[in-house]
Amino acid sequence: MRDTADPLDLLHWYDANARDLPWRVSPRARASGVMPDPYRIWLSEVMLQQTTVAAVRTYFERFTTLWPSVTDLAAAEDAKVMGEWAGLGYYARARNLLKCARAVVADHGGIFPVTREGLLGLPGIGPYTAAAISAIAFDRPEVVVDGNVERVMARLHDIHTPLPTAKPELTRAAAALTPETRPGDYAQAVMDLGATICTPKSPACGICPWLRACAARATGTQAELPRKLAKKQKPTRFGIAYVARRHDGALLLERRPDKGLLGGMLGWPGSDWNGAPAPAPPLEAPWQMLDEEARHTFTHFHLRLRVAVAHVGKDATPELGEFMPKHAFRRSDLPTVMRKVFDLAQGTLTDRA
DNA sequence: AAATCGTGGTT
DNA sequence: TAACCAAGATT
Numbered sequence: 001m002r003d004t005a006d007p008l009d010l011l012h013w014y015d016a017n018a019r020d021l022p023w024r025v026s027p028r029a030r031a032s033g034v035m036p037d038p039y040r041i042w043l044s045e046v047m048l049q050q051t052t053v054a055a056v057r058t059y060f061e062r063f064t065t066l067w068p069s070v071t072d073l074a075a076a077e078d079a080k081v082m083g084e085w086a087g088l089g090y091y092a093r094a095r096n097l098l099k100c101a102r103a104v105v106a107d108h109g110g111i112f113p114v115t116r117e118g119l120l121g122l123p124g125i126g127p128y129t130a131a132a133i134s135a136i137a138f139d140r141p142e143v144v145v146d147g148n149v150e151r152v153m154a155r156l157h158d159i160h161t162p163l164p165t166a167k168p169e170l171t172r173a174a175a176a177l178t179p180e181t182r183p184g185d186y187a188q189a190v191m192d193l194g195a196t197i198c199t200p201k202s203p204a205c206g207i208c209p210w211l212r213a214c215a216a217r218a219t220g221t222q223a224e225l226p227r228k229l230a231k232k233q234k235p236t237r238f239g240i241a242y243v244a245r246r247h248d249g250a251l252l253l254e255r256r257p258d259k260g261l262l263g264g265m266l267g268w269p270g271s272d273w274n275g276a277p278a279p280a281p282p283l284e285a286p287w288q289m290l291d292e293e294a295r296h297t298f299t300h301f302h303l304r305l306r307v308a309v310a311h312v313g314k315d316a317t318p319e320l321g322e323f324m325p326k327h328a329f330r331r332s333d334l335p336t337v338m339r340k341v342f343d344l345a346q347g348t349l350t351d352r353a
Numbered sequence: 354a355a356a357t358c359g360t361g362g363t364t
Numbered sequence: 365t366a367a368c369c370a371a372g373a374t375t
Binding site: 044045046049050051052053055056090096123126127128129132136146147148149187191194195200231 | 367368369370371372374
C-alpha cells in the first residue's frame with residue numbers, strides 16, 4: 001500500500017535542502033517575512049527558460065549589477081542589453097525582456113502585476129513564467145508546470161502517455177497537489193526535487209521525500225518517464241561569413257534583423273544559411289578563404305560556415321554593415337557561433353600582422 | 354499547432 | 365561522439 005504524495009513532506013524536505021540561488025529567498029528568511037524582489041524573480045525566470053542554473057548564474061549577477069531595478073533595465077540601450085545577453089541563447093528572450101521592462105514601467109508604474117493573468121499579458125511571459133512569478137514572488141497558489149514538474153508528476157502517477165500529449169494530464173496532477181500554504185516555496189521545492197533528486201537519468205529515489213508515494217518507483221519504470229515523442233534529426237546547413245578588418249583595427253559587423261535566428265544580435269556579414277546562392281562580399285577586397293570552417297549546432301540544424309577574411313584600407317566603404325572601432329568591439333557581445341567565426345579569423349589575421 | 358528559436362553540460 | 369537535456373514562448 002503506497003502513501004499519497006503530501007505537499008508538506010516536500011516542504012519539509014525543501015526547508016532542509018533548498019539550494020542557495022542568487023535570486024532565491026531561503027525558506028528560513030521567507031518564514032520570517034522576507035519577500036523576494038519581483039524584478040529579480042522575473043529576470044531569473046526568463047533567463048532560466050530552457051537554460052541551466054549553472055549557465056544563468058553569471059548572467060544574472062551581471063544583469064542585476066548593471067541594472068538593479070526594472071526601471072534601470074527599461075532605460076538601457078537595446079544594443080547594450082543584447083550584448084550582455086550574448087552567449088545565453090534564445091535571443092528573443094532578450095528582446096522581450098526589454099519590451100517587458102518598458103511595459104512594466106510605462107503601463108504598470110514600474111510595479112509587476114501580481115496575478116497570473118496580469119503577468120501573462122507581458123512580452124516573454126508565458127504560462128509557466130506567469131505562474132512561477134505569481135507563486136514565487138507573491139506567494140500565490142498558482143499551478144507551476146515546467147519540465148521538472150512534468151517529470152515528477154509523470155513518475156509519481158506512472159503516466160506513460162508521451163509529451164506533449166500528456167501535458168494536460170500532468171498539469172491536472174500538479175494542480176491537485178498545489179497547496180494553499182506556502183505555494184511559493186512549494187513551487188520551488190518541486191523544481192528543486194526534479195533538478196537534484198528526480199533527475200532525468202538515474203534518479204536518486206532512495207532519498208526522495210515522495211518515495212513511498214511514487215507509482216513509477218513501485219513499478220520500476222521511473223527511469224523511462226516521462227516518455228517523449230521522438231525528435232526529428234538535424235539537417236546540416238552551409239554558409240559563408242566575411243570578416244573584414246580595417247588597418248586601424250575596426251571590424252565590419254552588422255546588426256541582424258529582430259525577426260528570426262539570432263535576431264537583434266551582432267554578426268558578420270555573409271550568406272543566409274538556407275541554401276541560397278552565396279552573396280557578393282560586403283566590400284571589394286582580396287578575400288582569403290580559410291581552410292578551417294566554423295561548426296556550430298543550433299536547436300534544429302547543424303551549421304558549417306566557411307570563413308573569408310580580408311585586410312582593407314582606411315577608405316573602405318562597405319555595402320553591408322558598419323565598421324566597429326577596435327575600442328568598441330567586444331567578442332563577448334557576439335552570439336557563440338559568431339565568436340567561433342571571430343576566433344578562426346583572429347588566428348590568421350594576427351598571424352599575418 | 355507544429356516549427357522555430359541557442360547553448361553548454363552530461364551521458 | 366552523438367544524443368539528450370534544461371525553471372518555454374511565440375507564431
